[in-house]
Amino acid sequence: MPDDTLLDDARRLADADPDGLLRAAAGAGAQVRATAEAAREAGLDRLEGLRPRALVLLTRPGAAQAAPGVLAALLGPGCPVPVVRADEVPTWVGPLDVVVGHTDDPGDHVLAAGVDRAVRRGSAVVLTAPPEGPVAAAASGGAVLVVPRLPVPPGFTFPTALTAGLLALSTLGLLRVDPEVLADELDREAERAHPDHESFVNPAKALALRLAERTPLLWGLDPVATAVAARAAQALGTFTDLVCDVADYQQALSRPALHRAAVRAGSASDIFADPDDLDAPSAAPPRVLLLAVRSEPGDPLRRLAADRLPGADLVDPAEELTADEVTRAAVLALRFDLAALYLGLAAGTTGGSGRYAPATA
Secondary structure: OOOHHHHHOHHHHHHHOOOOHHHHHHOHHHHHHHHHHHHHHHOHHHHOOOOOOEEEEEOOOOOOOOHHHHHHHHHOOOOOOOEEEEOOOOOOOOOOEEEEEEOOOOOOHHHHHHHHHHHHOOOEEEEEOOOOOHHHHHHOOOOEEEOOOOOOOOOOOHHHHHHHHHHHHHHOOOOOOOHHHHHHHHHHHHHHOOOOOOOOOOHHHHHHHHHOOOEEEEEEOOHHHHHHHHHHHHHHHHHOOOOOEEEEHHHHHOOHHHHHHHHHHHHOOOOOOOHHHOOOOOOOOEEEEEEOOOOOOOOHHHHHHHHHOOOOEEEOHHHOOOOOHHHHHHHHHHHHHHHHHHHHHHHOOOOOOOOOOOOOO
């Protein structure tokens, strides 16, 4: 059971976080700036003017596994280039294709073999990876190797992977990205979520309290939000012991038993609800968080979700900041990272001396 009093006690929070995990997460903006500089020096501009036959976004295991999904969702169905998400470099890649990937594991032999093949066949490859090991050796033959410059603990590399991918897509002319604007907004989100700020004004702490002792149902109202929800589930699994459900809301509607449970859990907070109509609560009742990145006035799906799940929480960065879709997605991901950390510190599932030991990403 989390100690929610810890969240508003800055001294106790600092004692529970001797490794500075909150500080590491709050450095997302710094990761964006460092990655942008590393990409420039690595020669990312060689992609300018390319119009690839296919854009391959590699999904490798690790803390940044959700980044390709966010990139693909941001591109959307209107992307003029076919987008392929793959766990490995496809065997068909050739000189007309662009491959974008990230790994925290310098010894990822599957990725190393795929990168070597893509480079030999003349594909343009953009890879974010440590500077040594089989992966870096494979990339040295002609790939754009973006080496992370800002050391962070395991589990915190999502901003680096996302930024490198965004910059690659921007160089190809597929997305418009200003890394300085993105970094500044992430800095502002980190400031809003500073440990010294109390829960009622701290969006990450408030979100952590909503998730405490619940089973989070992270349901997206648009494809980008659903992709960010996958990152949120990764963060919650890294820093807490919560099990999450991730789906877009239309998919959630196709699972009537779970949807009914979510409706019942939401109605339990209604002071006008008839107690006789409510089942006994489970050990960890569900809590629906409706995630949104693309704010579209009059969106029928949002209206439907609000009608059917009046007790659900809407998490929409557009309600608090004026920014483009890319920035809103990154801010939403950071908010969940910080919320997961606050919840993990309060529950004792992360932080403390030697207690934070996630699997190598």
